[in-house]
Amino acid sequence: MAALKAQIVEQLNLQEVKPEEIGDDQPLFKDGLGLDSIDALEIIVLLQQQYGIRIANPEQGPEIFYSVRTIAAFITAHQTNK
Amino acid sequence: MHNGEAYITGSCVIRNNRVYRDGTLLWEAPQEQELPEFLRGGYDHFSGQYPKFHKMDPLSKLGWLATEVLLKEQPLNYPAEKVGLVLANRSASLDTDLRYFDTVKDIASPALFVYTLSNIVMGEISIRHGFKGENAFFTADTFDAGLMSAYVGQLFAEEAIAACICGWVEVMGPVYDIFLFRIERSGSSVVFNADNLQKTISI
Known part of the structure; x- marks a missing residue:
């Protein structure tokens, strides 16, 4: 992270x-x-550029972007699913 | 209907890596220092505690910084709806437009896109100081003191405003020139007119 x-x-x-200084679970x-x-x-651009991940459902945004931990979990899950 | 008379109660000039208020040099950076470093130094010197500054484009940073210098020790005490902003420049937002265009070839930058309008600088100033009055942004080859004094004077005459920040905010690449005026209905012996605008900025 x-x-x-x-x-x-x-x-x-x-x-x-x-x-x-950014807490793992700190709201962003x-x-x-x-x-x-x-x-x-x-952050969407970052995910696309650095990890090749596109967010298919924009409604997931608030949940995915809640904290660094939730973003990291999303990246991990997406990369695992590849 | 007011007679449109108003007074120049302050000025800020930023040019050649120097910052002047009311004709007095307040701060300067080395002449060889490039604009981004100069702007960061100016922010640290005059303000700080406003992280959004770092996300602004150079045009907004320059206008924001000049207004900060102009109002820091003497805020405008008028209703928000009575403070106007009238700015002008030569290059509009072309400086940022070109950088944004470069990103379009890959993934367009949202952070740059939001600054691809010249009047965004007025939004940044308004957010900082809570201004909600009349505003306009003109683009012309050179500063037209006659137009500026006539336009702002008319706003005073119509009693649309009781105070105004007006002036020139030009930047294109490394070249910039900023001069802003603080105009109020009373409070100074310097009458707001085209001649006095020109005299005020001849540093």
């Missing part, structure tokens, strides 16, 4: 956040890390 945190920080240009949006809808789109 450390690598994923670093990728998120870089992709989202979070210059005042260190990857290790709203009151958590404070990400917004454009950040969500950038």
Whole structure:
């Protein structure tokens, strides 16, 4: 998950956040890390560029993007299913 | 109907890696420093505590930073609906448009796409300071002090605004020039007109 945190920080240009400061289960949006809808789109781009994963059902977004752990689980599940 | 008279109560000029307020040099970075580093240095010096700054394009960063300098120690105390924003530049959002176009060849960047309009800089300034008044963005080869004073003066005359941030926010690649004015219905001896706009920015 450390690598994923670093990728998120870089992709989202979070210059005042260190990857290790992001909790595994910390909510990424709203009151958590404070990400917004454009950040969500950038994470979609990240998944596509870094992992070759496309999100087939946009309605899953809030669940997948809840925290670094949920994103990591989604990546793992998708790669296992390949 | 008001007579449209207003006053220049402040100015901020950002050019040649220097930041001036009311004609006084406040901060400067080495001349050889490139724009992204200069902007980061300016943010650290004048503001901080606003992480969204780092996501902005150079046009928004420059306009945002100049407004920050202009209002930091003396905020505009008017109803949000009475503060206007009227800006102009030469290159519109072309600086960001080209970088966005580069990403389209691979996967289009949503973060860049949202800045492919020149008036987004006014949105960023408005979010920061809570402005909700009249706004307009003009594109022209050079700063037209006559147009700026006439347009903003008319807004004052119609009592659409009681204060305004107006001026020039140009950036294209490494080349930039920013000058913003703080205009209010009262509070200064410098009358808001085209001649005084030109005099104020001749640094």
